Amino acid sequence: xxxxxxxxxxxxxxxxxxxxxxxxxxxxxxxxxxxxxxxxxxxxxxxxxxxxxxxxxxxxxxxxxxxxxxxxxxxxxxxxxxxxxxxxxxxxxxxxxxxxxxxxxxxxxxxxxxxxxxxxxxxxxxxxxxxxxxxxxxxxxxxxxxxxxxxxxxxxxxxxxxxxxxxxxxxxxxxxxxxxxxxxxxxxxxxxxxxxxxxxxxxxxxxxxxxxxxxxxxxxxxxxxxxx
Amino acid sequence: xxxxxxxxxxxxxxxxxxxxxxxxxxxxxxxxxxxxxxxxxxxxxxxxxxxxxxxxxxxxxxxxxxxxxxxxxxxxxxxxxxxxxxxxxxxxxxxxxxxxxxxxxxxxxxxxxxxxxxxxxxxxxxxxxxxxxxxxxxxxxxxxxxxxxxxxxxxxxxxxxxxxxxxxxxxxxxxxxxxxxxxxxxxxxxxxxxxxxxxxxxxxxxxxxxxxxxxxxxxxxxxxxxxxxxxxxxxxxxxxxxxxxxxxxxxxxxxxxxxxxxxxxxxxxxxxxxxxxxxxxxxxxxxxxxxx
Numbered sequence: 074x075x076x077x078x079x080x081x082x083x084x085x086x087x088x089x090x091x092x093x094x095x096x097x098x099x100x101x102x103x104x105x106x107x108x109x110x111x112x113x114x115x116x117x118x119x120x121x122x123x124x125x126x127x128x129x130x131x132x133x134x135x136x137x138x139x140x141x142x143x144x145x146x147x148x149x150x151x152x153x154x155x156x157x158x159x160x161x162x163x164x165x166x167x168x169x170x171x172x173x174x175x176x177x178x179x180x181x182x183x184x185x186x187x188x189x190x191x192x193x194x195x196x197x198x199x200x201x202x203x204x205x206x207x208x209x210x211x212x213x214x215x216x217x218x219x220x221x222x223x224x225x226x227x228x229x230x231x232x233x234x235x236x237x238x239x240x241x242x243x244x245x246x247x248x249x250x251x252x253x254x255x256x257x258x259x260x261x262x263x264x265x266x267x268x269x270x271x272x273x274x275x276x277x278x279x280x281x282x283x284x285x286x287x288x289x290x291x292x293x294x295x296x297x298x299x300x301x
Numbered sequence: 302x303x304x305x306x307x308x309x310x311x312x313x314x315x316x317x318x319x320x321x322x323x324x325x326x327x328x329x330x331x332x333x334x335x336x337x338x339x340x341x342x343x344x345x346x347x348x349x350x351x352x353x354x355x356x357x358x359x360x361x362x363x364x365x366x367x368x369x370x371x372x373x374x375x376x377x378x379x380x381x382x383x384x385x386x387x388x389x390x391x392x393x394x395x396x397x398x399x400x401x402x403x404x405x406x407x408x409x410x411x412x413x414x415x416x417x418x419x420x421x422x423x424x425x426x427x428x429x430x431x432x433x434x435x436x437x438x439x440x441x442x443x444x445x446x447x448x449x450x451x452x453x454x455x456x457x458x459x460x461x462x463x464x465x466x467x468x469x470x471x472x473x474x475x476x477x478x479x480x481x482x483x484x485x486x487x488x489x490x491x492x493x494x495x496x497x498x499x500x501x502x503x504x505x506x507x508x509x510x511x512x513x514x515x516x517x518x519x520x521x522x523x524x525x526x527x528x529x530x531x532x533x534x535x536x537x538x539x540x541x542x543x544x545x546x547x548x549x550x551x552x553x554x555x556x557x558x559x560x561x562x563x564x565x566x567x568x569x570x571x572x573x574x575x576x577x578x579x580x581x582x583x584x585x586x587x588x589x590x591x592x593x
Binding site for chain 1: 307309311312496497499500501502503504505506507510590592593
């Protein structure tokens with residue numbers, strides 16, 4: 074579904090942050106992206122959620138070569154990708170409901186349809202009582218669940234999460250990871266960048282390990298946490 | 302168009318709070334400059350209309366008997382000239398009234414040598430060669446002097462044209478300054494909302510969707526500022542018009558435009574808001590092109 078071939082990335086005239094990156098994400102797969110700080114995880118994720126074009130190499134999204142895609146064609150592809158950030162990046166002046174509704178409103182969905190979907194999804198992430206709360210009044214875990222709901226409201230083909238458990242406690246981290254696993258079981262291709270090796274072992278999914286700008290794939294193991 | 306606007310920006314932004322006021326001040330200056338240029342235009346039109354349809358002839362001869370003789374000859378010649386509808390000698394009292402603003406009230410018969418003044422009215426369609434007529438008048442009555450106001454009118458027209466050009470320059474500078482201010486305001490807005498814009502962009506928002514949110518916001522800023530500026534300027538113009546009317550000076554009164562000629566003022570807030578919106582749109586679209 075998504076493939077990288079000999080991808081290199083540098084900012085301006087600086088050194089290459091990513092070198093000859095090659096991997097593919099099959100439909101409905103679940104991968105962790107791990108690596109030390111400064112290894113290039115965030116840069117790789119930015120390539121995955123189309124915030125940057127690579128300096129070199131081929132990236133194929135849903136059967137389309139990124140190099141040949143015009144700028145005007147990118148929004149359609151971006152709508153097939155959900156992104157979750159460590160710092161949530163919610164709109165502070167909007168309620169949880171309004172934040173989650175944004176991607177649907179972008180696509181021109183009808184008001185009733187938006188309301189049904191958003192209420193259903195916020196209930197699914199356990200926030201049925203916090204729908205009309207603004208982010209400032211939500212806990213870290215609640216904010217991240219709103220961010221996840223916003224990322225998946227469109228039923229994206231690919232879900233990219235950049236350190237989604239970085240700002241929540243261990244218990245909430247486990248709950249969030251259960252959400253990602255459940256989403257993946259529903260058919261969403263998922264890639265989660267994390268530092269938390271315990272979480273990685275708890276799911277047992279294949280690992281993309283990034284070190285010094287180069288990537289390697291490690292096969293998944295048996296999940297430690299039976300709930301995952 | 303606005304029904305499709307997805308407003309993701311917060312309603313209030315302190316950094317943009319002053320923008321409508323600044324636009325208002327700019328519109329105030331712009332309106333006064335335009336109104337000034339219009340008043341000068343109206344004045345020129347009214348003065349020209351009055352002065353090209355008449356001229357005057359003075360008979361400057363000290364000896365009263367000779368002056369009367371030459372005046373009769375001049376009147377005869379004028380009335381025989383095609384295109385001249387009427388020529389009449391002004392009474393001494395009328396001449397004294399004309400001189401009063403400069404010389405003060407003086408009794409008739411004071412020892413002041415006053416020439417005979419003949420007011421000549423042309424028929425509306427006529428053109429008279431005043432240079433040739435002047436030569437014929439001098440030949441008939443050596444003391445006759447024709448004044449068709451050309452020298453005075455030429456100087457006034459020249460001055461009025463320069464002032465009009467200056468005012469047009471002021472309008473251009475005000476418009477350009479307004480555009481620059483909106484660009485700065487818009488860039489500040491973009492910096493403030495950069496993260497929101499990036500998130501919208503990553504969610505798959507097209508450039509036009511994002512820029513529409515700014516369109517609506519800056520259209521409102523322009524409209525608010527425009528209405529404020531034009532209302533303020535309209536008040537000042539009303540005061541100046543009343544003052545000019547009360548002064549009762551023909552030169553100033555000639556420059557007061559008809560109320561209907563000032564209806565264009567109503568279009569200024571709309572023009573300002575559209576200009577503000579388009580400036581914001583271009584600025585935002587250019588900034589968005591820097592994102593992938």
